[in-house]
Amino acid sequence: MIDGVHPELETLSISKAREAVLSGAVTAVSLAGQHYDRIAAVDPEINSYLALARDRAVVQAAKVDAAAKAGSPQGPLAGVPIGIKDVLALRGAPATAGSLILKGYHPPYDATAVAKLEAAGAVLLGKLNCDEFAMGSSNENSAYGPVHNPRALDRVPGGSSGGSAAAVAAGLCVASLGTDTGGSIRQPAAFCGVVGVLPTYGRVSRYGLIAFASSLDRIGPFTRSVADAATMLEVLAGPDPLDATASAQPVASYGVEAAKSISGMKIGVPEEYFGEGLDPEIRAAIEKALDDLRAAGCSIHKVSLPHTKYAVPTYYVIATAEASSNLSRFDGVRFGLRSEEGSTLAKMYRESRDEGFGPEVKRRILLGTYVLSAGYYDAYYRKAQQVRTLLTRDFLAAFEQVDAIVCPVTPTPAFKLGEKTDDPVQMYLEDIYSVAASLAGICGMSVPCGTTKTGLPIGVQVLAKHFDESTMFRVGTAVENGQKSSTAQSQ
Amino acid sequence: MTETAGVSLDEVRHVADLANLELTAEELPRMARDLNAILGHIAELNELDTAGIPPMAQVAEVLGLAPATSGETLRADVVRPSIDRAAVMAEAPETDGRFFKVPKVIER
Numbered sequence: 001m002i003d004g005v006h007p008e009l010e011t012l013s014i015s016k017a018r019e020a021v022l023s024g025a026v027t028a029v030s031l032a033g034q035h036y037d038r039i040a041a042v043d044p045e046i047n048s049y050l051a052l053a054r055d056r057a058v059v060q061a062a063k064v065d066a067a068a069k070a071g072s073p074q075g076p077l078a079g080v081p082i083g084i085k086d087v088l089a090l091r092g093a094p095a096t097a098g099s100l101i102l103k104g105y106h107p108p109y110d111a112t113a114v115a116k117l118e119a120a121g122a123v124l125l126g127k128l129n130c131d132e133f134a135m136g137s138s139n140e141n142s143a144y145g146p147v148h149n150p151r152a153l154d155r156v157p158g159g160s161s162g163g164s165a166a167a168v169a170a171g172l173c174v175a176s177l178g179t180d181t182g183g184s185i186r187q188p189a190a191f192c193g194v195v196g197v198l199p200t201y202g203r204v205s206r207y208g209l210i211a212f213a214s215s216l217d218r219i220g221p222f223t224r225s226v227a228d229a230a231t232m233l234e235v236l237a238g239p240d241p242l243d244a245t246a247s248a249q250p251v252a253s254y255g256v257e258a259a260k261s262i263s264g265m266k267i268g269v270p271e272e273y274f275g276e277g278l279d280p281e282i283r284a285a286i287e288k289a290l291d292d293l294r295a296a297g298c299s300i301h302k303v304s305l306p307h308t309k310y311a312v313p314t315y316y317v318i319a320t321a322e323a324s325s326n327l328s329r330f331d332g333v334r335f336g337l338r339s340e341e342g343s344t345l346a347k348m349y350r351e352s353r354d355e356g357f358g359p360e361v362k363r364r365i366l367l368g369t370y371v372l373s374a375g376y377y378d379a380y381y382r383k384a385q386q387v388r389t390l391l392t393r394d395f396l397a398a399f400e401q402v403d404a405i406v407c408p409v410t411p412t413p414a415f416k417l418g419e420k421t422d423d424p425v426q427m428y429l430e431d432i433y434s435v436a437a438s439l440a441g442i443c444g445m446s447v448p449c450g451t452t453k454t455g456l457p458i459g460v461q462v463l464a465k466h467f468d469e470s471t472m473f474r475v476g477t478a479v480e481n482g483q484k485s486s487t488a489q490s491q
Numbered sequence: 492m493t494e495t496a497g498v499s500l501d502e503v504r505h506v507a508d509l510a511n512l513e514l515t516a517e518e519l520p521r522m523a524r525d526l527n528a529i530l531g532h533i534a535e536l537n538e539l540d541t542a543g544i545p546p547m548a549q550v551a552e553v554l555g556l557a558p559a560t561s562g563e564t565l566r567a568d569v570v571r572p573s574i575d576r577a578a579v580m581a582e583a584p585e586t587d588g589r590f591f592k593v594p595k596v597i598e599r
Contacts, residue, residue, distance in 0.1 A: 108578035201550040215549055241566035247556065313533040324510060331511070333591050338584035345596045346511075354513035362512055363525055366503065369510040370526065371533075383536050385546030390539070392553055425528050441550030466554055 004041035006034045010171035014080050014228040017174050018121075021079030022068050028061035028079030032123045035081045039125075039172050046148050046170055048163040050086050052126035053093040057081075061123045076231055078121030083173035085164045086127040087134055088219070089208035090114050097210045098132040098142040098160075101356025102336040111208025112240045113177060113219045120235045125173050129163030132358045133327065134179055134212045136160050137187060137430040140421055141360045148417070151193055151457055155414040158188030161222070165192040168222045175232055176222045181212050182315050183409075183434025185220045189446040190409035190459025195476070196222050197229045200467045201441035202247035204233075205240030213322035214245075216315075216438050226447060226476040230254035233469060249467045258473035263297030267475065268402030272308035273433055279412045285450040285458040286408055292482025293406065293475065301402055305394040310387050311436035312428055317371050317384035318439070324368030330356060363424065392440040395463075404475045405463040408433050409446045413456035433461065443469050447479045450486075497527040 020026045036054065043049055064079045084090050087097045089107035096102045110118075118124060131141040139147040139162025147162040149155040150170035157166040161178030165188035168176050178185045180198045189196025197220040204219045211217060221232035234254045240246040269290065274283060290300055332338035332352030339355050342348025357365070371380035398405060411432060420427045437444045443466070446459035460479055464472035498506075503523045507514050514522060547553055577588070585592040 105582060108582065109574050202556075244565055245551070247551070249556070307539070310536055310539060313536050316529060317533055317536075328511070332584060333593055334579075335582040336584075342594055344598055345593050348594045349511045350513040353511055357512070359518070362514070362518070363522060365510050365512060366506050366522055367526055367529060370498065370502075370506045370530075373506060373509060380533065382546050383541060384533075385548060386541035386544040387536055387539060389544050389547040389553070390541070392547060392550075423528075424525050425532055428529070428532075441553070466550070 004038055006038045007171065009034060009038055011224065012171070012174055013225055014077065014174055014223065014231050017080045018074075018076070018078050021064060022074055024068065028064040028068075028123055029058060031079060032057050032061045032081050032125065035125055035173060042170055043172060045153060046150055046166050046172070047145050048129055048147050048167040048170065048172055049083070050096060050098075050127050050129050050144055050163070051094050053090060053124055054126075056092045057123050057125055060118060064121055064123070075119065075121035076235060077117060080122050080174050081125050082117055082122045083125050083128045083164060083167045083176040084114055085130050085161050085176070085178045087130060087179055087210045088114055088177060090124060090127060093127050095127065095210065096144070097134070098130045098144060099356060099358065099361065100143045100337060101330045101353070105336045107208070109208065112205035112242055113236050114208065116235055117177070128161075128167055128176060131160035131162070132361050133210065133323070134160040134181055134184055135323070135360050135364055137183065137427055138415070138417075138420065139163065139188070140417065141358060143358055146417055149192060149414050151455065152414060155416055155456070156191065158191035158414065160184040162188050164222050165189050165194055165196065168192070168194045168224060174224075175228060177219060178222055179209060180218050180220055180438065181216045181319060182438045183431045185222065186409050186434050186444060186446040186459070186461060187430070189222055191414040191457065193448045193451070193457030193459075194222050194224060195226055195229045195445065195447055196220065197233060197445045198437065198443060199233055199237065199469060200443040202245055202249070203443070203467065203469070204236045205238075205243040205246040207240055207242035211326040213319040214326065215322060216319060226258055226473055226480050227255060229445065229476075230258040230473045247467070252470045254469060254473055257470035258477050260474050261297070262293070262474050262478045265298045265404065265471070265475070266402040267293055267298045267300050268303035268398050268405040269300060270303050270305045270308070270398070270405060270407055272305050273407035277411050277432075278408060281452045282408050282411070282413065282458050286406070286460050288486070289449045289460045289479050289482060290406060292486075293478055296478045296482070298478075303398040303402055303405065305398060305436065307387065307390045307394050308436055311391055311439060312432055314384045314387045314391065315431065315435040315439060316367070316428055317380050318388060320364045320368030321372050321381050322368070324365045324372065327361070327365055360424075388439045391436050395436070395440045395442055399465045403464070403471050406475070407461050407463070409459040409461040410434070413452050413458060437463050442466055443472050445472055445476050447476045449479060449483060498523055498530065
């Protein structure tokens with residue numbers, strides 16, 4: 001636990017915060033102020049916020065307070081302080097994507113996800129640190145310094161949404177938005193001991209998201225409970241005229257769904273996710289979670305996802321290929337950094353990109369350009385797209401037999417800062433249990449399921465069919481209830 | 492994907508050129524080393540016979556939910572206001588208020 005002012009904010013839920021504001025127990029302005037005080041006291045050690053949006057937050061909070069006083073109807077997030085990953089546009093605040101190339105850029109519009117939160121009454125506190133352009137598994141690729149894990153300050157919070165996970169864990173916002181391209185919500189959620197949701201591809205509009213890999217990028221919430229995550233997704237989900245990839249598939253009342261019994265449900269356990277390299281304490285924690293699900297009336301079944309070992313190489317072809325294309329827009333012309341060095345247009349492009357991009361981003365642009373270049377397209381890019389089909393078929397076949405899949409999020413708990421920065425392949429293998437679901441487009445979440453002997457959080461991953469977040473939340477709730485009852489027993 | 496010899500420094504230079512990236516003398520060998528390590532790992536995909544397997548570009552296609560086939564509709568094609576021009580131009584490194592300004596394109 002982190003010291004500092006207002007330690008009670010570390011466990012505040014969305015429903016409690018909203019209730020407190022609407023009952024007049026605390027004003028939204030004061031609740032936001034308490035969070036800013038705690039950020040000032042605690043965040044220098046954690047480095048989760050890159051910018052605060054104080055003016056906008058106070059205006060919104062005052063609006064909520066006035067409406068509460070007048071007794072007018074309030075949104076599901078009324079007065080709830082929320083942080084936003086710095087890859088999303090929040091008008092009035094900078095958006096750097098953790099990169100120098102966007103230093104000073106203030107987007108003149110709101111991302112749809114951001115606008116939806118505010119329309120539901122949320123008070124948006126500021127922008128959260130992340131790996132540069134969301135590329136990384138440790139938050140060490142941010143141009144503005146790494147984030148420290150609030151549960152163990154010498155360890156990484158995970159990435160790329162490290163700031164979003166750390167801020168929720170440290171009581172610096174009640175919930176946050178992150179993005180997940182290959183594990184960037186689920187892995188930091190597991191490392192920091194919070195709930196993190198990867199909605200189905202297409203569930204949440206991405207208008208206003210700085211794109212990394214467009215066939216994979218998704219926006220999702222970090223919260224302290226499954227119920228809070230369900231509340232957040234209900235606000236975020238749905239079609240958007242500004243994003244043709246946002247699906248019109250019906251959105252359920254996830255809050256209601258999440259509370260339903262899981263008795264009779266079939267849970268799949270993929271053997272490929274429990275092989276060599278899985279930390280024994282994580283294995284034991286997942287097995288304990290499976291026992292809890294059994295006790296709640298589920299049957300547990302072995303399933304096979306035979307192409308799992310090919311997920312990481314497939315991901316690093318497809319994601320980098322798309323990134324090399326998406327990141328070509330950063331050229332010093334329309335926004336962000338322009339190098340003073342270039343005397344011609346071509347030189348200006350190159351110098352701006354050289355000064356603006358960090359090493360991991362350059363590495364991925366080079367790899368992506370290479371796999372798309374003449375002579376290699378079929379061997380790498382097309383091949384990876386074919387394997388992506390096989391990986392997706394694995395899940396579709398498994399979901400013929402079971403309702404949900406339960407497995408680890410990560411092979412190890414949070415590692416130390418600096419431990420893996422020299423070896424990109426080792427860092428990429430950190431994503432081994434998360435990228436397959438990303439490639440297949442299914443939904444998934446990380447739910448806290450205990451800690452290691454040294455106190456590092458462990459997360460369990462719950463995966464469900466495309467657009468079946470309801471089942472995912474139900475299983476997540478059951479895992480969470482199992483945790484609560486074992487904590488109660490040990491006390 | 493038969494090449495095990497790996498990517499040469501010249502190839503990295505060529506790819507950097509294509510990507511409009513400038514690499515320093517120190518960055519070049521390091522990037523070559525990293526690319527070879529990653530491509531070595533990616534070469535595992537060759538273990539799979541993918542003949543006849545359709546490539547997957549989009550999740551919606553696999554589910555039969557692509558807008559053209561599923562009845563999911565695109566938005567109505569009507570004129571609507573866009574972001575204020577002055578607000579957009581204010582973000583540009585160099586502008587005359589109407590256009591983006593760039594260094595000369597062709598050296599004479």
